[in-house]
Amino acid sequence: MLESHLYLQQFSIKPSVQRSAVMHFLLNNRIHPTIDEIYMALSPSMPTLSKTTVYNTLDLFVEKGAVRALAIDEKNARYDVDISAHGHFMCKSCGKVHDIFDLKPFMFQIPESESFRIDSVEISYLGNCKSCKSN
Amino acid sequence: MLESHLYLQQFSIKPSVQRSAVMHFLLNNRIHPTIDEIYMALSPSMPTLSKTTVYNTLDLFVEKGAVRALAIDEKNARYDVDISAHGHFMCKSCGKVHDIFDLKPFMFQIPESESFRIDSVEISYLGNCKSCKSN
DNA sequence: GCATACTTTTGTAATGATTTCAATAAACTA
DNA sequence: TAGTTTATTGAAATCATTACAAAAGTATGC
Numbered sequence: 418m419l420e421s422h423l424y425l426q427q428f429s430i431k432p433s434v435q436r437s438a439v440m441h442f443l444l445n446n447r448i449h450p451t452i453d454e455i456y457m458a459l460s461p462s463m464p465t466l467s468k469t470t471v472y473n474t475l476d477l478f479v480e481k482g483a484v485r486a487l488a489i490d491e492k493n494a495r496y497d498v499d500i501s502a503h504g505h506f507m508c509k510s511c512g513k514v515h516d517i518f519d520l521k522p523f524m525f526q527i528p529e530s531e532s533f534r535i536d537s538v539e540i541s542y543l544g545n546c547k548s549c550k551s552n
Numbered sequence: 553m554l555e556s557h558l559y560l561q562q563f564s565i566k567p568s569v570q571r572s573a574v575m576h577f578l579l580n581n582r583i584h585p586t587i588d589e590i591y592m593a594l595s596p597s598m599p600t601l602s603k604t605t606v607y608n609t610l611d612l613f614v615e616k617g618a619v620r621a622l623a624i625d626e627k628n629a630r631y632d633v634d635i636s637a638h639g640h641f642m643c644k645s646c647g648k649v650h651d652i653f654d655l656k657p658f659m660f661q662i663p664e665s666e667s668f669r670i671d672s673v674e675i676s677y678l679g680n681c682k683s684c685k686s687n
Numbered sequence: 688g689c690a691t692a693c694t695t696t697t698g699t700a701a702t703g704a705t706t707t708c709a710a711t712a713a714a715c716t717a
Numbered sequence: 718t719a720g721t722t723t724a725t726t727g728a729a730a731t732c733a734t735t736a737c738a739a740a741a742g743t744a745t746g747c
Contacts, residue, residue, distance in 0.1 A: 433695065433742090452733080467697045472734070488623045488676065492705095493733070506668050517663060524659050527677070528652060533641050535679035541623065542662070544670035568713085568724065587704080602726045607705070627734095628704070 420444070428483040438463060439474045443484065443498040449505070449514040451493040489514060489541040504540035510549040517542060555579070563618040573598060574609045578619065578633040584640070584649035586628035624649060624676040639675035645684040652677060 421441040425432045438459050443450070446458070456471045475496055478484035487495040489507045495514055497505075502525040504517035520540065527535045556576040560567045573594050578585070581593070591606045610631055613619035622630040624642045630649055632640075637660040639652035655675065662670045 431694085435696070465697075469698075469735085470696055473696080486626075488626050489674075491621070491623050491629060494626060504663075506665070506670060508668070515668070517665075519663060528639075528654060530641075530652075532682055533643070533650070533677070533679050534682055535641060535677045537678045539624075539674075539676045539678070541674045541676070542668070542670045543672045543674070544668050547667055547669055566714095566723085570725070600726075604706085604727075605725055608725080 425483070428478075428481045430477060430481050430483060435463070435466060435470050436474055436477075438466075439471065440478070440483070440498075443478075443496065447497075447499065447516075449487060449495040449497050451490075451495055453493065455496075487514065487541075488539060489543075504542060506542040506544065508546040508549055509543055510545050513546065560618070563613075563616045565612060565616050565618060570598070570601060570605050571609055571612075573601075574606065575613070575618070575633075578631065582632075582634065582651075584622060584630040584632050586625075586630055588628065590631075622649065622676075623674060624678075637673075639677060641677040641679065643681040643684060644678055645680050648681065 421437045421444060422432045424444065425436055425440055430436060439455060442455055442458055448454070450458070452468065452471050452475065455475075456466065456468050459466055459471075475484065475486070475494075478496070479486050482500065483498070485497045485500050487497055487505060489495065489505050490512065492512075497516075499516065502520075502522065504520050504524075505514050506517050507514045517540075524540060525538050527538065556572045556579060557567045559579065560571060560575055565571060574590060577590055577593055583589070585593070587603065587606050587610065590610075591601065591603045594601055594606075610619065610621070610629075613631070614621045617635065618633070620632045620635050622632055622640060624630065624640050625647065627647075632651075634651065637655075637657065639655050639659075640649050641652050642649045652675075659675060660673050662673065
């Protein structure tokens with residue numbers, strides 16, 4: 418929790434009890450959680466926590482560059498504290514999102530463009546976990 | 553319209569007035585439209601068209617592999633009739649989605665994985681159009 | 688320490704995309 | 718043509734996200 422506090426400061430995010438708790442959860446649960454998963458996980462130990470706060474907090478984290486919002490899941494936004502260059506895989510059966518680290522660095526290069534000022538890349542893979550029952 | 557009819561058959565999709573109209577729109581408007589954009593575009597000339605039909609139709613097209621659903625836009629699903637390997641760019645100001653064709657073919661290779669059976673890749677870029685007023 | 692201003696959190700209500708579902712219409716088959 | 722299957726329709730339900738205003742918390746100057 419202390420660490421989360423310091424971690425937030427590295428991104429010039431003013432820490433609060435809620436923000437530290439959310440960051441702590443993200444740092445210790447690398448599951449690319451949805452807002453609801455974060456809320457459900459913290460809610461028992463922080464009964465007054467509001468889901469709106471979780472939304473606000475994640476928006477702030479993304480804005481400050483501490484967290485990356487993933488679009489891979491059409492249903493819910495997902496968040497990743499690992500802001501290094503890597504891809505993601507989502508299983509269409511179980512919905513879990515996993516990191517794909519073994520990608521070549523140049524895949525994350527920003528293509529040249531006359532018309533666009535590109536500032537981020539997202540590389541997403543879809544398929545099925547080999548261990549999912551539905552396969 | 554006739555062409556759309558034949559085009560559908562190539563993907564073993566039984567044509568109907570609605571399906572042909574939707575496919576015709578997609579083939580002639582390469583704007584990665586949302587469901588609502590498709591509905592709004594067709595609605596004047598097909599007053600009885602239901603938005604549910606547009607949803608059903610696009611689901612079918614995607615299932616049959618005639619169309620690709622894009623996750624790049626968190627707000628709405630977007631659809632692309634061009635199923636060839638290419639990436640997409642979305643402007644965070646105007647929300648328009650553009651094709652990015654000049655990517656190296658190997659970027660679309662499926663990474664090897666012990667745990668996952670990957671069957672598609674999506675490469676998305678975010679940024680701003682250089683011509684958007686907000687820049 | 689206290690009043691004031693500013694920031695954050697909270698809960699409720701609104702919005703809006705998508706899904707569900709049952710009724711109707713259309714297409715197909717015998 | 719009657720019966721069966723498939724597609725379309727519209728209304729209602731669902732659910733993630735956003736808007737907003739009130740309450741709580743934090744910081745600052747006196």
